[in-house]
Amino acid sequence: MKKIFLLSIIFIFSLFALPVKADILPRSSESIKHYGIGVLNMPNSYTVYQYPYWDSKIKRQVNYDNIKQSAIVSTLDMRQVSYVAHVPTNHVALLTVDLDPGNNWYCVFLDQNTGETGWVYNDNPNAFMTYKKLFYEYGKKYGVRLFSDLPKSKKNLYAKEDTSSQVLEELTYPRHINFTVIRGNWMLASVQDISKQPKIGWYNWRNEDGTLNMFPNFKEQR
Secondary structure, eight states: OHHHHHHHHHHHHHHHHHHHHSOBOOOSGGGOSOOTTEEEEOOSEEEEESSSSTTSOEEEEEEOOTTTSOHHHHHHHHTTSOOSEEEGGGTEEEEEEEEEEETTEEEEESOTTTOOEEEEEOOOTTSEEOHHHHIIIIIHHHOEEEOTTOOGGGSEEESSSSTTSOEEEEOSSOSEEEEEEEETTEEEEEEEOTTOOEEEEEEEOBOTTSOBSEEEOSSOOO
């Protein structure tokens, strides 16, 4: 009887603990509905305010440190925000930024579905990244991944930085994508597909409206 009770407790605890430890990464274009002007990497715990000043109403307290805090508490806190990427082992917890008025205050999207925003204070000079900087910071090191729901027209590798140029390859099953340089909405990419033969050309990584067709990896892909 004690054994059954103990197993039940472990099972219930694991239901709360697993979401905290699992990596959150955008796999499709629908994963990010509010791109804003870039992303903000948040610390393990922080406060969300209604307005950008200290005596403003507090909207919520967030704590996702699943090592020092209760996994149950952390999981409940995690449900209060929509991270576009959360990779605890790499200390990555990215919120999209709507406004950056300066003075270390940022208006961030707390809910990707509803578009709810709040204000956070972050004085880390490296916390805010434009999408170009984000790709250089992580994608250059670990590669990038195409969104799973892209139409065929968004999977082409071109000879030049122009969709009217020659199509070198349609990226049907790209296993790994690296890039060397980004120029505007284009990157010079080296793609390896199931044939394991690298193909090099220009890829339209970002659309004119600011939405993305891919996202960086944050660790080595196995």
